[in-house]
Amino acid sequence: MSSVLANVLPVFILILVGWLAAKSGLLKAETGDALGEFVFKIAVPMLIFRTLATAHFEGVSPFRLWSAYFIGVAITWTAGHLVARHIFKRDAKIAVIAGMSGSFANNVFIGLPLVSHIVGQDGLVAISILLAIHLPIMMIAGTILMESASAKVDGTAARSVGAVLKQVGSNLARNPLVIALIAGLIFNLSGLTMNAPIGMVVDQIAASASPAALVSIGMALTRYPIKGDLGLSSSVTVLKLLLMPAAVFAASWALNLPRDWAAALVLTSSVPTGINAWLIAQRFRSGQSLAASVISITTAFGVASVSFWAWVLT
Secondary structure (H helix, E strand, O other), X not given: OHHHHHHHHHHHHHHHHHHHHHHOOOOOHHHHHHHHHHHHHHHHHHHHHHHHHOOOOOOOOHHHHHHHHHHHHHHHHHHHHHHHHHHOOOOHHHHHHHHHHHHOEOHHHXXXXXXXXXXXXXXXXXXXXXXXXXXXXXXXXXXXXXXXXXXXXXXXXXXXXXHHHHHHHHHHHOXXXXXXXXXXXXXXXXOOOOOHHHHHHHHHHHHOHHHHHHHHHHHHHHHOOOOOOHHHHHHHHHHHHHHHHHHHHHHHHHOOOOHHHHHHHHHHHOOOEOOHHHHHHHHOOOOHHHHHHHHHHHHHHHHHHHHXXXXXXX
C-alpha cells in the first residue's frame, strides 16, 4: 500500500500546490485561468494527439471499453438522482445535478495525469478512446435531463432533443480535445511519422500537460467552496468515490477488458468530480452549491479513494 500511495500522492500534492498558490495570493486568479486555458487548448490536446498518433489499435474494439465505463456512469447517476429525490426530498433539477456530480469524473485534468503516472502508455490510449465520446455523451445527457427537469419544476418549455444536439454538437466541433482526437486518429491511420524536431516539440508540450493540469485544477478549486447541502453533498461524494469505480471495476471484469485498460478506467472513474457538473448547474441556475461542494469534497478525499482503487488493481 505504501508504494501505491507513493505513486498517487504526487498527483494530489501538485493539486495542493496550485490551491495554496491561489489561496495565498502568490499567484493571481488570472494566472490560474491562463494556465487552465493553456492546459485545455494546447497541452492536453497535444498529449492526446501524440498518444493516438503513435498508438497500435490492431484488433482493438472501443465498444467494450465504452460499455464498461458508461455502465458505471449510468448506475451512479441513477443512484445520485434517486438519493436526492427520495431520501433528501430535493426537486428534479437538484436530482439531475446530484446524479451528474456523482458520475462526471475529472478525466482531463486529473484522470489523464493519474493514468499516465500509474498505468502508462496503454492506459493513456484507453483514456483517449474514452474521451472521444465521454464529454459529448455526458453534456448531452446532462443538458437534456436538465431541460426536462426545468420544464417540470419551473414550467418552462423544454427545447427539443434536436435543438440540444445541435448546440452541443456546435460546441464540440470547436473543442480542442475533440479536434486533437480526430487529428491523432487521422495521423495514425495515414501511416505518417513525425520527424525528430517536430516529434521533440510535441513530446515537450505533451509532457507539460500533467503538472500544468494538476496545478491549474488546484487553483480553480478556490472558487468552489463547501457550503450548504452538506448531507446530500457527502452522500454524492460517497457515490462518486466508491460506487462509480466499483461499478466500472465490475463491468470491466464482466466484459473481460485488457488489464491496463480496466485499470485506466477504474482509476479515472475514482478521481474527483469535474467542473462540468458545476457548469451545468450554473447554466440552469440550480444546484450550484451542491456541485461546488461535491467538487471540493471529492478532491479533498480523492487521494484516499484513488490510493484504495490503485491498491485493489495491483
